[in-house]
Amino acid sequence: MHLNITLESMNHRREQITRFTLEIDLAQVSADRAEELARILRYWAGALKHYDLNAAHTEALMDSEYQEVGTWTLA
DSSP states (O other): OEEEEEEEOSOOOTTSOOEEEEEEEGGGOOSOHHHHHHHHHHHHHHHGGGSOTTSOEEEEEEOTTSOEEEEEEEO
């Protein structure tokens, strides 16, 4: 089971970042899925302000046991 969230800008100029995608493999989450999903979303909602949203990025998403369960991408 996967959760995929994609936000895409209506600006289709390719020299700008136009898509944010967050994907989590819920089958890989080791604890309560709802709690882990809420924790991951809270963490990255606050952390994104530290990233240049005009540059491409990919980051691993970790559960509370520091196991990789997904990624987020700016493209």
